[in-house]
Amino acid sequence: MADKVIVTNLTVLKQKYDASGIKAIQKAVSELIAADKSRGLTTVLVALDDVKAMKKLGATAVKNSSSYRENKKAIDGVYLGLAPDYLMILGAIDVIPHQDMKNPLFTEDPEGDNEEFAWGDLPYACDAPYSQKIVDFSGPTRVVGRLPDLKGQGDSDYLVGLLKTAATWKASPKSDYQRYLGISTEKWKASTAESLTNIFSSSKDLQTSPKKGYEWKSNLINRRMHFINCHGGDTYPDFLGQSSTNNDDTPVSHQAAFIGKEGNVVEGTVVAAECCFGGQLYDPAEADQGQMGMCNTYLGMKAHGFFGSTTTAYGPFTGNDQADLICQYFLQRVLAGASLGRAALEARQRFVEKASPLSPTNQKTLAQFNLYGDPSVVPVATATSTLVVAPKVAPFGFAADSPETSKSAATTKALKMAGAVERTERRETLRAKGAMLSGLQPQMSKVDDIASRQVKSQLKKIMSDLNFQPLKDAFSFNVQSKPAANLFSMSPQSKGVSKAFAAKKQSTTAFHVMFGLPASTGPKASPKSVLKKMSEAMGMAADDSEAPKSPIRKFVVLEAKEVDGNIVSIKEAHSK
Amino acid sequence: MSVSNSAKEATGRVTKHLTAKGSKSERQAVFLETDNEGSFLLRRRGGNPFFDPILQNLVGKTIHCRGILTEHTFIISDWDEVKD
Numbered sequence: 020m021a022d023k024v025i026v027t028n029l030t031v032l033k034q035k036y037d038a039s040g041i042k043a044i045q046k047a048v049s050e051l052i053a054a055d056k057s058r059g060l061t062t063v064l065v066a067l068d069d070v071k072a073m074k075k076l077g078a079t080a081v082k083n084s085s086s087y088r089e090n091k092k093a094i095d096g097v098y099l100g101l102a103p104d105y106l107m108i109l110g111a112i113d114v115i116p117h118q119d120m121k122n123p124l125f126t127e128d129p130e131g132d133n134e135e136f137a138w139g140d141l142p143y144a145c146d147a148p149y150s151q152k153i154v155d156f157s158g159p160t161r162v163v164g165r166l167p168d169l170k171g172q173g174d175s176d177y178l179v180g181l182l183k184t185a186a187t188w189k190a191s192p193k194s195d196y197q198r199y200l201g202i203s204t205e206k207w208k209a210s211t212a213e214s215l216t217n218i219f220s221s222s223k224d225l226q227t228s229p230k231k232g233y234e235w236k237s238n239l240i241n242r243r244m245h246f247i248n249c250h251g252g253d254t255y256p257d258f259l260g261q262s263s264t265n266n267d268d269t270p271v272s273h274q275a276a277f278i279g280k281e282g283n284v285v286e287g288t289v290v291a292a293e294c295c296f297g298g299q300l301y302d303p304a305e306a307d308q309g310q311m312g313m314c315n316t317y318l319g320m321k322a323h324g325f326f327g328s329t330t331t332a333y334g335p336f337t338g339n340d341q342a343d344l345i346c347q348y349f350l351q352r353v354l355a356g357a358s359l360g361r362a363a364l365e366a367r368q369r370f371v372e373k374a375s376p377l378s379p380t381n382q383k384t385l386a387q388f389n390l391y392g393d394p395s396v397v398p399v400a401t402a403t404s405t406l407v408v409a410p411k412v413a414p415f416g417f418a419a420d421s422p423e424t425s426k427s428a429a430t431t432k433a434l435k436m437a438g439a440v441e442r443t444e445r446r447e448t449l450r451a452k453g454a455m456l457s458g459l460q461p462q463m464s465k466v467d468d469i470a471s472r473q474v475k476s477q478l479k480k481i482m483s484d485l486n487f488q489p490l491k492d493a494f495s496f497n498v499q500s501k502p503a504a505n506l507f508s509m510s511p512q513s514k515g516v517s518k519a520f521a522a523k524k525q526s527t528t529a530f531h532v533m534f535g536l537p538a539s540t541g542p543k544a545s546p547k548s549v550l551k552k553m554s555e556a557m558g559m560a561a562d563d564s565e566a567p568k569s570p571i572r573k574f575v576v577l578e579a580k581e582v583d584g585n586i587v588s589i590k591e592a593h594s595k
Numbered sequence: 596m597s598v599s600n601s602a603k604e605a606t607g608r609v610t611k612h613l614t615a616k617g618s619k620s621e622r623q624a625v626f627l628e629t630d631n632e633g634s635f636l637l638r639r640r641g642g643n644p645f646f647d648p649i650l651q652n653l654v655g656k657t658i659h660c661r662g663i664l665t666e667h668t669f670i671i672s673d674w675d676e677v678k679d
Contacts, residue, residue, distance in 0.1 A: 130612060132615060132616075133614070250620065250645055253638075254600075254668065259643065269645035294619070295620040305600055331619065332619045333617070334619055534616055576616060
């Protein structure tokens, strides 16, 4: 058994790096293992391609390093063999690939979402076997992070640097993480302000682009929490703003080259980036001036963690949903004192809990966001009332102001044991929660076009009320609800109550997705009257707070939830 | 992304239309429409992926271009206009 497992593929690393590079990486891994030991973690390195070592664990070695199925099976085998509290993937996607989950929104319509896959590490965080269906991974249970080297590059100094940061981290007081750099497109200002308020209880420091960015002054860029809600692009290092009045005005809001300058990022920075492709690990040789991606750049400048998306992301421009939620959940947990890996796991679980049953856009969101960084790093030191019994009674927790060296060996041992017990108990709870979420998630099957005439005409009517013309592109997902999961033993009273609730339960039976373009003629319906009509159509009370507000919105995607033939709610996942 | 990128040359007509609708990347983007290979989302190496005036100027023209084809984008390094 081990507390932390580092998995990699040595054959691939040896192809990427020369002998001296491999030696330097091995030394840095050994130093990380030693540093973990001093923190009370037993860490082991497992090469997924090492037949002998894998056999010893009862796992199957990877023969083809680019096989998604083989990598998933190998990591599952390692997990079963060692039951670690932390799993760290060492290397970029050319060492151990992201998994190839099918994007449920994929369409060949050039105007739609043309991404066939929602790449990510989510399946490595789940016990479910290899699959391309995202819903099969709706019950994450494992604490997983990836420490990526540079895709396609043989620069061992970069990876050695990341390993050194992982070996030398120290938790800091919460106050160090309560001030933030928050960047938003001007267009998404309202949504970003809401996210920042949810995380930091204030949005007063929100920076919007245009006009601000990208050469942030040191009093902003030196803050340790970065929350970014901007545009990003495929194989593109920078993030972009967007004017609220001119969609084509998209200046650089956050520049990777600026982040990569010495002194601009403080060691220990933690980033959540909602941006499309914000967490894409591309080969720097393919970008302008060889600039590595934003995620690699931050980690190279000793950021502790980066939470970002591999592909095109979703979210509203007012209110919070999809990418807004999963990113803010991550930072909330970091701020609460979780390790980076646990923060990512808890963010995923909370997202599934909030968004269940997972609509197509929510499925993609769950799949595409990943943690980059050592999952065992705990950025925020939290005060605790727990005392550990040692030769001297000592407060338990990551104390920022009392280095390990100031304690006696016996006290240190007692603290480590108490830490291990607390961690094990937390993992048990998270495993149970993941299993419950997985058990509750219904299966879904995609159907081209919307079969029900009634639903189609209802959606068309709402489109018309919004002054949009529906496009031909529309599809449905039939939802097959499972009976309530019987995960725990129940008293006769609880069984009876569960039965009663099951009898009155109204489950989602389908999701429908329809795209629309603005009608070329006719007066614009006012937001309030549109909302009123929508609410009337659905037999609901109008809620003014959700009234569409933007005068420049051009396109809409309606995602409707159906229960037994009736549309009960509609979301606009649109126009970012 | 886990799919290998490759060097590419292609000839086609440059067009502009909506892409990634409903997502955070929804925009009017520039495409290369080829006769035999379908359509590619175009970006100029170093160019703004959302609005690049240099690519905008090519809309309506036929070009022969060279660059890298990623899973989602044809990132072009250079091109020549082809007179119709």
